[in-house]
Amino acid sequence: MPGEPRPAWNAFVEGDNLDVLATLAPESFDLAYLDPPYNTGNDFAYRDDFRGARGAGAEGRHAAWVAFIEPRLEAVRRVLAPTGAVAVSIDDHEVAHLRLAMDRVFGEQNLLAQVVVNLNPKGRQLGRGFATSHEYLLVYARDAERCVLDASSASTVVESDFPLLAEDGRRYRRLPLRNTNKRFNPMTAPTLHFELWGDPVSGRVALEPFPGAVAVVPVFGDGTPAVWRWSRPRVAERADDLECRLVRGARGERVDVYQRDWRHPVGGRRKKLRTIWLAEEIGSTDTAVAELKEILGHVFESPKPTGLLRRLLDTMPDDARVLDCFAGSGTTGHAVALANLADGGRRTCLSVNSAEPTRPGSNAARAGYACVADITRARLRAVAEQLGGGLEERES
Template sequence: MDKMRMESVDMTAQNIEKIGAMFPNCITETVDENGKPKKAINFELLKQMLADEVIDGDEAYEFTWVGKKAAIVEAHKPIRKTLRPCKEESKNWDKTENIYIEGDNLEVLKLLQESYLNKVKMIYIDPPYNTGNDFIYNDDFKMTGEEYSDEIGEIDADGNRMFKNVDSNGRFHSDWCSMIYSRLSIARDLLANDGVIFISIDDNEVDNLRKICDEVFGEKNFISQIIVQTNPRGRTFDRFIAKTHEYIIVYVRDVKFDALHDIPKDESSVARYQKREGDRKFRLLELRNRNPVFNRTNRPLMFYPLYADPDKLDVSLIPTERHTVEIFPRNSIGVDGCWTWGREKAANEIHLLVANLANTGKWSVFRKDYLEGTSLYTKSKGLWTEKEMNHEKGKEMVRQLFGLTPFDFPKSIDYIKKCLLIGTSCHDDIILDFFSGSATTAHAVMQLNAEDGGNRKFIMVQLPEKTDEKSEAYKAGYKNICEIGKERIRRAGAKIKEETGADIDYGFRVLKLDDSNMTDVYYSADEYDQNMLSKLESNVKADRSDIDLLFGCLLEWGLPLSMPYKSEQIEGCTVHTYNDGDLIACFDKNVPDNVIKTVAKRKPLRAVFRDNSFANSPAKINVTEIFKLLAPDTRVKVI
C-alpha cells in the first residue's frame, strides 16, 4: 500500500523525468546535500544533442539579474506545507465553490499545482509596483528564515516575509524580478490551454515584467500592453509629468487557442444604430474597404462590379432590367480599391446590401449591420479611458461598503470586470488572483455573475500582512489585509444580492497555509535519532482534525478544493466521502474489516487511511486484498 507524499510536487524531478523520456543518454546521477544518490542532467551532453554545433562563449540574447538562478530553483523546490480549512471564517462552506486562501502566495501556488493544473481560465494579479515605497515578498533562497532574520532583520517575530524595497537597495530591481519570476513560473502551469493572464503594473517595472513574461509564457503569446487611465487629473506629486495611467500586460497560455472574447458595445457605439426595420436596429457601413493599403492590386478577387436598382436601391451581382447602375469600389478620386466582401460572401448576404447616391453624385454600396448577435460585441481597445477605470471609483466602492478606505489605490470593480469580460465566459470558469489585496477580483466576479447569470468561480490568495496601527482599517478592528478581504466579500455579496436578487454563489471557503499535518519523524526520519523515534506515538500532529487531513489529501491527489463532501458514522468510525466518491477517507485507529468492506463496495476512485488505522502489517495486507476483490480500480494510500 502506497504512502502519501505530504509535500508539494517536486517539479524539478518531474522535469528531469520528462527530459529523460526524450534523451535518456543525458540522465546521470549525483548526490544530494545528504549524500544520497539522485538523478541529474548532463547539460553539456544535452546541449550537444540539441545543437548542430557546440555553442560556447558569453554572447546570447537573454534577460538576467542577480538571483535569477535562485528564483528558478525556488519555483521548483517542493515544500512540506498544507492548507487547513477554517469553517468559522467561511461563508456557505458546504455549498460554495469559491476559495479564499491566507498565506505566502509562492507556497500556496506550489500546493495548488496538482489540484488546479491546467484548470484556471483567467489569472488577474495586481502585484507590488516596486515604487520604492511599497512592500514585496522576501523569498530567501540561501538561508533559513531564522538565519536570514538574524543577518538582516527583515523577518518579524511572526515570520512575516514582507520588506520595504527602497531604491537605495543594491538589489532594488533584482529582488522584485526574483519575486515575480518564481510566482509566474508556477502560475503558468495552472492556466488552461485557452487561459489568459492580466497583470497590472506601472512604469517602474513594466519593461522588466514584459521580459520576464516573454520568458515564462513565450513571446509569441503576448497579446497587449493596455493603457488604463486611472487618474485623469494626473498625480500632482510627480516632478515633471503628471502620470494619469498604468498598464495591464496580457499574455495567453497558448496563442493557438481562442482565449479572449469580444466585449459588449458601450452606449456611444449602440447609439450609432439609428435605423430600424420593425423592432430591429441597424446602421449602414460602407462595403468599400477604406484602408488605402488594400486595393485592386493586392486584393484582385475583392475587386468586381455590383449592380444597383436606382429606384429601389437593392443590389445584384449581375446586371438585370432593374439593376442597371454599375458600381466599382473606387475612392473619391477614382482610384481602384476593393470590397470588404468577396463574391461568395456578397452572394450569400446580398439581402443586406443597399446602394446610395452620395452628394458627390457617385454611387456607393453599403451593408446593413444589425444590432444583434455578434454585432452586440466588439474587440476591446488598447486604451481604456472610461471614468469607471479611475482609482477614485475603487475608493468610493470600498467606502460604501466599509465607511472608510483601508487601501490607498483599490482597483475599481469595473476595471476587473472588463478583464473578466475579455478573459472568461459565464460558465464555470475559474479565476485566480494571488495578490488579492482587498479582494476586488472576488467582488467583480460576483457582480458580473449577478449581471449575466454566470457561474464563474474565484480563488483569492493573500498574505495576512498586518495593517498599519495608525490606519483607518486597524482602528476599525482589521488587524491584517485578509480580514479586510474576507469582510469585503461578505459585504459585497450582501449588497449585490440586495440590489439584484440574483441567485448566485456569494460564499467562500477559507483555507490557511500551515506546516504539514504530519510529524516530521515519519516524513523526514533521517533528521532524528533512535531515542526520539521511540517517544513518538502518532504520525499526525495533535492539533490536526480529520478535515485538516482530508484537505491535505485533496492537495496531494490533485482534487479541487471546492467540491461537496459528507461525513458519516459507520460502526463507530468517521468516514468522509468527497464529491460522491472521488475520494473516501477514514482516519480512525484500528478500522474494522466491515468498515473497510463498506468503503470498498462503494468503489471510490481513491481511498485513504491513516498508517495506524491498521493494527499491523498483516492487517494492511488484508485491506489490500479486500480492495482487490471488491474495488480493483480504487487507488488506496495511507498517511
C-alpha cells in the same frame, strides 16, 4: 451533471501565494489577475518597498523586486490553461522590469497588450514632475495561438457609433461593401470580383438586373479593380442589408454599394477594446474606495475598481475559472459575483492573500484588521451575503 451542486462563485485561501500556487493543479485556471506590490517605497496596508531585500540603491531594489515576482509568474503560468491569459497591474516604478520578466516567463510573442489604465483622472498632485494619472495592465497569453481571450466588449458599443435610423427604428451605419485592403484584389481573390446591380434611388441591390438598376463593380479610389467583402451566396442571402448610393469622390460621381451594419445584429455586437482605458469607463481609485467603503469602510488606500476587473472578465468566456493571487481588498472576487449576476454566468474565482500585517495606525489596523488577508476575507464574505454565490474558505 444535472442535480450536482454548482461550485461557489468565490473561494479564498490565506497564505503566501507562492506556497498556495504550488498546491494548485496544473492548467486549472483560464484567467489570472495579479496586482502585486509596485515597489514604490511607500507603505500602505502592506510593505511596498524592496530596498532592503537585496543590496542598496535603485539597482538592488529593482533586482529584489524581480527576484520576488518572477517565481510567482512562473507558478501562475503552470496553473494557466493553454487557452488562458494573465493580466498584471503595475505602474512606472517596475513596468519595464515586469515586461522583461513576463517576456522571459510567457514569451515575448505572447504579449497581447500593454494597456494604459487611467485610474487617477485628476493626476497625483504631490511631489515633483508630472501629475501622473495612469498605470498599466500587461496582458499575456499562455499561448497566443490558442488563447480564447476576446479583446472586445459589448459595453464599449455606443449608440453614436450608429448614426442612421431605418424605417423600422433600428440604428445602423454604412460600411463600404468594397474591400479597402489592396492586398485583396481580382488577382488574389478572383471569386469576390463580380458585378452587382443597384438602384441609387430606391437603394435596392441584387445579383441580377432589375428595372432602374445599373451595374456596379468594385473599384479602389484610383479606379483600379477591387473586390467585394461578401461572396455571391452571402449577397443573395443578405441583399436586404445592402444599400446602393450615389456618392461623390475625387474622380466625380459614382454609384457604389454599402452594407447596413446594424447596432443590434443577431447574436449581439462587440467592439474591439482600445489600449487606453478611461476612468469614466471602468472607474477610478476614488470609485474603488467608495465601493469598498460601502461594504467594509475605508480600510484600503488603493483598491482597484470592479469596473477594471469586469472589463477583463468580459474578454473571457462566462464560465472562466479566475485566479487572483495578490487579492488585496478582494476586488476580483467582487467583480466575478457582479458579472455572474449580470449575465447569468458561471465564473469562479480563487482569491489568495497573505497574512501580511497591516500598517500600525492605518485605517485597516484601526478598523480591527490585523492583516491584509482579513480585509479580503471580510469583503468576500460581505459579497456572498449581499450578492449570493457563496464563499468557500480553504486551508492553505
